[in-house]
Amino acid sequence: MKFRFSVLVAFSFWIWLSGPAFGQSSNSIEIPLGGNAFQTMGEGREEIKAEGIQSWRNSNSEFGVFFKSQASKEIFLEIGILPQEGQSRISISLNGTTHEVELSAGNSGFIAVGKFTLVSGYNEVRLKGLLKMGQDFSKIKSIRISHGEELMLDFVKDNVDSRFYWGRRGPSVHLSYTLPDSVNFKWFYNEMTVPEGEDPIGSYFMANGFGEGYFGIQVNSAAERRVLFSVWSPFSTDNPNAIPEDQKIKLLKKGADVYTGEFGNEGSGGQSYLRYHWKAGNTYRFLNSVEPDGKGNTIYTAYFFAPEVGEWMLIASFLRPKTDTWYKRPHSFLENFIPESGHLERRVFYDNQWVADAKGNWVELTEAKFTGDDIAKRGYRKDYAGGSEAGKFFLKNGGFFNHPTELQSMHRRTAKGKKPEIDFGKLK
Numbered sequence: 001m002k003f004r005f006s007v008l009v010a011f012s013f014w015i016w017l018s019g020p021a022f023g024q025s026s027n028s029i030e031i032p033l034g035g036n037a038f039q040t041m042g043e044g045r046e047e048i049k050a051e052g053i054q055s056w057r058n059s060n061s062e063f064g065v066f067f068k069s070q071a072s073k074e075i076f077l078e079i080g081i082l083p084q085e086g087q088s089r090i091s092i093s094l095n096g097t098t099h100e101v102e103l104s105a106g107n108s109g110f111i112a113v114g115k116f117t118l119v120s121g122y123n124e125v126r127l128k129g130l131l132k133m134g135q136d137f138s139k140i141k142s143i144r145i146s147h148g149e150e151l152m153l154d155f156v157k158d159n160v161d162s163r164f165y166w167g168r169r170g171p172s173v174h175l176s177y178t179l180p181d182s183v184n185f186k187w188f189y190n191e192m193t194v195p196e197g198e199d200p201i202g203s204y205f206m207a208n209g210f211g212e213g214y215f216g217i218q219v220n221s222a223a224e225r226r227v228l229f230s231v232w233s234p235f236s237t238d239n240p241n242a243i244p245e246d247q248k249i250k251l252l253k254k255g256a257d258v259y260t261g262e263f264g265n266e267g268s269g270g271q272s273y274l275r276y277h278w279k280a281g282n283t284y285r286f287l288n289s290v291e292p293d294g295k296g297n298t299i300y301t302a303y304f305f306a307p308e309v310g311e312w313m314l315i316a317s318f319l320r321p322k323t324d325t326w327y328k329r330p331h332s333f334l335e336n337f338i339p340e341s342g343h344l345e346r347r348v349f350y351d352n353q354w355v356a357d358a359k360g361n362w363v364e365l366t367e368a369k370f371t372g373d374d375i376a377k378r379g380y381r382k383d384y385a386g387g388s389e390a391g392k393f394f395l396k397n398g399g400f401f402n403h404p405t406e407l408q409s410m411h412r413r414t415a416k417g418k419k420p421e422i423d424f425g426k427l428k
Contacts, residue, residue: 068123210300
């Protein structure tokens with residue numbers, strides 16, 4: 001019965017591809033699971049590596065493979081598997097159509113599944129295990145999609161420079177606020193609200209960025225959230241141990257219960273964070289300063305205001321050597337730092353941005369440029385958006401939604417004229 005099933009599927013596939021509309025091999029596209037698959041269900045974590053799904057042991061584990069189609073098309077789908085250890089049965093679903101495939105020990109390469117219909121926009125191929133005799137349902141490295149005409153699909157195509165990793169994290173997006181010329185600004189103030197349900201684990205909602213670091217809030221786990229403030233060293237390296245002593249970030253002061261140390265991997269420098277269980281739906285305020293000390297160094301200080309506390313809390317103050325600058329490049333960004341959460345949507349609103357000079361003269365910022373990272377610019381992921389909405393700036397990524405915002409586009413919000421009410425003399 002299993003052999004007859006495989007022959008019928010393969011024969012149907014041959015007839016379909018032999019139709020007059022079928023073109024050349026360019027009409028068949030292989031999508032690697034290493035950069036485009038996610039475990040979407042299941043309590044136990046399975047393993048997805050660059051080679052694809054490497055473990056699929058739990059019956060309640062399900063996977064989704066995401067890609068974007070430029071048009072609705074009827075296609076034929078195959079799965080590319082590594083050598084099969086034992087007999088299993090899995091189901092493959094796409095846009096309301098489901099096919100079951102039986103796999104036998106020794107099967108490998110591409111296995112025919114059946115016909116499906118793509119929709120214009122993002123599509124999700126769902127993989128579900130039904131029966132297995134071996135340790136895994138299957139180890140799947142890719143899916144192959146074929147059509148009688150040219151296919152135009154967007155997905156993470158290669159692993160050059162670890163793009164499978166960055167692609168599964170999802171596109172990082174930014175808002176760069178337009179700063180008035182010919183003025184030295186010391187302070188940047190911003191208000192941020194993360195909507196309820198838009199804060200999955202792995203999210204970094206960065207509020208107050210500057211030329212040499214960033215300041216925002218994170219979701220580190222189901223039990224832990226942080227307020228994070230970091231300053232890069234002027235010495236370029238991903239290894240903090242390689243930084244010469246005269247180019248290390250120096251801690252000047254820190255707030256109560258704030259951890260301080262070094263960080264690496266994406267540049268290196270001084271890091272501080274406060275474990276604080278901030279809440280989605282509440283509005284938090286961020287205030288930080290950048291000021292040269294007149295001795296060839298620059299001092300960076302950050303304060304966080306939580307409505308649950310009702311006062312400004314010092315996070316930390318750092319000295320950056322070999323640096324002489326005021327506040328430059330005020331910006332915000334949204335990113336996901338856990339690849340397993342890259343299929344989940346996150347969104348954040350930014351409001352009432354102001355900068356002030358050393359004398360406390362405030363200027364409101366109402367214009368921002370929307371940009372994306374390498375994954376967004378390559379079009380490997382197109383689930384990104386940003387701009388202005390309901391009088392506020394916003395950023396959004398993940399979730400494989402359609403209708404992305406044009407990169408490099410300018411956006412404006414209506415001026416509020418609501419200056420921050422801050423007594424600088426009372427800041428710790």
